[in-house]
Amino acid sequence: MNITHYMPCKKPRRSTRLEFKEKEAVKEKSVQSSPLGFFDMFPVELKLMFLKYLSVEDLSNLTITSKVFRNLVEGFLTIHPILKKDIVDRIHIQSKYLPMPAIKHTDYIQLFGRLGLLIKRSTCLYSTKDRLKFINEVLTKLLCCNYTEHCEDLSMCLAMSCFGKFLHTVIAGWDDCECVRAYEAICSHTCLMKNVKLVLMSKSGSHQRLEFEIRCFFRRVFLDPCSSIQDKAFWMTRILKPWPLVYQARLIFLIYGPVLEDEILWFELSENTPAVNSVQSSQHMGGLANALQILHHYKQEWSEDDVVSIIDEMTSSPEEWLAENMAHLLILCGDVITSKLLISKAINGRMMELSSLITSFCLVCVKNSLNLDYVIAMIRHVLRVIDSAKDRQIFSCSITDMFKELIIDIHEFEEGQGNDMFYMVTSMAEFTKKIMMLAFKEP
Numbered sequence: 001m002n003i004t005h006y007m008p009c010k011k012p013r014r015s016t017r018l019e020f021k022e023k024e025a026v027k028e029k030s031v032q033s034s035p036l037g038f039f040d041m042f043p044v045e046l047k048l049m050f051l052k053y054l055s056v057e058d059l060s061n062l063t064i065t066s067k068v069f070r071n072l073v074e075g076f077l078t079i080h081p082i083l084k085k086d087i088v089d090r091i092h093i094q095s096k097y098l099p100m101p102a103i104k105h106t107d108y109i110q111l112f113g114r115l116g117l118l119i120k121r122s123t124c125l126y127s128t129k130d131r132l133k134f135i136n137e138v139l140t141k142l143l144c145c146n147y148t149e150h151c152e153d154l155s156m157c158l159a160m161s162c163f164g165k166f167l168h169t170v171i172a173g174w175d176d177c178e179c180v181r182a183y184e185a186i187c188s189h190t191c192l193m194k195n196v197k198l199v200l201m202s203k204s205g206s207h208q209r210l211e212f213e214i215r216c217f218f219r220r221v222f223l224d225p226c227s228s229i230q231d232k233a234f235w236m237t238r239i240l241k242p243w244p245l246v247y248q249a250r251l252i253f254l255i256y257g258p259v260l261e262d263e264i265l266w267f268e269l270s271e272n273t274p275a276v277n278s279v280q281s282s283q284h285m286g287g288l289a290n291a292l293q294i295l296h297h298y299k300q301e302w303s304e305d306d307v308v309s310i311i312d313e314m315t316s317s318p319e320e321w322l323a324e325n326m327a328h329l330l331i332l333c334g335d336v337i338t339s340k341l342l343i344s345k346a347i348n349g350r351m352m353e354l355s356s357l358i359t360s361f362c363l364v365c366v367k368n369s370l371n372l373d374y375v376i377a378m379i380r381h382v383l384r385v386i387d388s389a390k391d392r393q394i395f396s397c398s399i400t401d402m403f404k405e406l407i408i409d410i411h412e413f414e415e416g417q418g419n420d421m422f423y424m425v426t427s428m429a430e431f432t433k434k435i436m437m438l439a440f441k442e443p
Contacts, residue, residue, distance in 0.1 A: 036066075036068055036069070036072075047072060048072075048075070048076050048079065048080075051072070051073065051076045051080075052076075052080065056082065056111070056114045056115055056118055057114050059073050059076075059118055060114060060117050060118040060121055060122075063118070063121040063122045064121055070121070070122060070124075073118075073122055074122050074123075077118075077122065082115055082118065082119075083115065083138060083141055087108075087111075088141055088142065088159075090108070091108055091142075091157070091158040091159050091162055092144065092157055092158075092159055105158060105161075108158055108162055109158070109161055109162055109165045110165075111162075112162040112163070112165045112166040112169075113165045113166070113169050115138075115166055115169075116165065116166040116167070116168070116169025116170045117169050119131075119134050119135075119138075119166075119170055120169060120170045120172070128174075128178050128181055128182075131170070132181065132182060132185045134170075135166075135167060135170060135182065135185070135186070136185060136186070136189045138163065138166060139163055139186065139189060139190070140189070142159045142160070142162065142163045143159070143190065144157060144159055144160075144213075154212055154213060154216050154262060155216075155261070155262065157216075160216055160217055160220040160221050161220045161224070161225075163220075163221055164220045164221040164222070164224060164225040165225050167182070167186075167221060167225070168225040168226070168227075176234065179234070179238075180238065183222070183235075183238045186221070190217075192214070192217065193242075195210055195213075195214060196214055196251070198210070199211050199214060199254070200243065200247045200250055200251070203318075204250070204266040204267075204318040205263075205264070205266050205267075208262065208263050208264070209262065211254060211264050212259070212262045212263070212264065214254065215254055215255055215259070215264065218239055218255050219255060222235040222238075222239065223235055223236065223255070229294055229297065230298075232294055233294045233295065233297065233298035234298075236291065236294060236295060236298075237295075237298065237301050237302070239251065239255075240252070240295075241301065245306075245309055245310065245313060246313055246317070248310055248313075249310045249311075249313035249314035249317060250314075250317065252288065252291055252292070252310065252314060253266070253288065253314055255287075255291070256287035256288045256290070256291045257287075257288060258274070258284045258285070266318055267318065267319060268284075269284075269285075269315075269321045269322065269325040270318075270319035270320060270321055270322065271319075271322075272322075273322055273324045273325055274325075278368045281328040281331075281332065281364075281368075282332065284328075285325070285328055285329045285332055286332060288314075288329060288332075289329055289332035289333045289334075290332075292307055292310070292311065292333050292337060293333060293334060293337070295307055295310070296336070296337055304337075304340050305344075307337060307340075308337075308340055308341050308344050311329075311330075311333075311337070311341055312341075312344075315329070323356045323357060323359070323360040324360045324363060324364060326357065326360065327357060327360035327361050327363070327364045328364055330357070330361075331361070331364060331374075335374075335377070335378075338378060339378060339381040342354060342357065342378055342381060342382050343381060343382060343385050345357075346382045346385050346386055346395070347385060351394060351395055351398050352398065352402075354382065354395065354398070355395070355398035355399045355401070355402040356402055358375060358378070358379065358399050358402070359399060359402045359403055359406060359427070359428075359431075361374070361375045361378065362375055362427040362428070362430065362431045363423055363424060363427045365427070365430075366423055366426050366427040366430055367423055372430055372431060372434045373434075375431065375434075376434055376438070379399075382395065383395070399431075403424070403427075403428040403431075406424055407421070407424050407425065407428070410424060
């Protein structure tokens with residue numbers, strides 16, 4: 001008989017040390033089974049306080065350790081926004097006389113790349129619609145028009161370059177359809193399409209500030225941060241495709257055409273020949289040529305005829321380009337695009353334009369000390385598509401006639417332009433030498 005059964009007020013003796021040991025064992029087991037480990041012992045307020053001392057990169061790495069840590073970082077970002085006002089103030093330029101040192105440009109752009117990675121990782125389980133809300137929220141804070149004082153020098157302002165880095169980091173790896181949704185959401189949020197329509201339907205140069213703002217926005221947000229030609233082709237297609245051909249040509253010039261300070265030089269290539277050598281040619285028309293090459297290689301949505309039509313429209317609007325400038329552009333575009341354009345003109349019977357371009361090719365080659373074999377190759381491409389012997393003869397004669405007319409024009413109307421006369425006569429002489437060598441070449 002157990003007498004302790006009748007003694008409820010009496011507890012069996014037990015060592016305090018053993019009780020403490022058991023409690024510690026239970027506590028250690030619960031800590032080990034917790035997703036946060038020993039960090040779970042702290043209250044939420046203290047956990048969030050610890051996160052304040054971590055860098056953006058550390059927070060980004062923390063989000064991919066576990067779901068619980070990701071939720072904790074997400075809660076932290078809700079209370080403590082990552083984009084602070086002092087950062088926004090620094091990337092806007094209030095005075096063109098106080099520009100930001102160039103050494104800091106890369107630092108700020110890399111910072112926004114890290115911020116984009118943090119948002120990408122912390123919202124990885126969100127729908128595209130919800131993730132776009134975060135993107136638009138950052139865009140709202142960075143837009144120059146939403147800033148207290150408008151930036152005086154848009155060319156030096158870093159806000160859109162930083163947002164472009166942020167955007168491309170967030171959407172890296174997204175499907176094309178999701179990227180299209182991102183583009184549409186940003187355009188809708190900024191009223192961008194409305195401004196583009198106003199500029200395209202107005203006279204060139206009538207909205208100088210707005211034209212330059214659109215140029216900066218498209219290049220810094222969508223195009224410049226692209227890491228590959230395929231990405232740039234995709235975004236250029238999104239920008240151009242909603243518009244008819246005439247506006248596509250104007251948009252390409254608006255985005256990549258020559259610019260002086262904050263003004264797009266719409267008439268520069270119709271009035272002057274700014275490109276004296278290959279370096280200056282690349283400075284003035286390298287962007288345009290590169291854009292056309294990118295579209296030409298993106299065969300999913302652009303055909304060769306589309307690219308040729310865009311070049312034709314761009315070089316004739318708002319006024320027709322000088323033939324020498326067009327020759328510079330075509331040489332930069334490459335043999336394939338150039339031959340396709342010349343063949344198109346030959347098929348459509350535009351012999352005067354063809355002969356003008358051929359003479360301009362000769363002039364550009366002489367000025368840049370290039371071999372005229374390039375010109376001969378282009379003439380061969382044209383002659384292959386001209387069926388009639390009479391038409392081939394007319395085309396050949398039109399080239400020499402064009403040389404004669406250009407030399408007479410320089411002599412009569414451009415007195416004192418000795419260099420122009422020298423280059424024109426030299427180009428005609430070099431072209432004649434080439435033809436003579438081919439005509440009397442021994443078998």
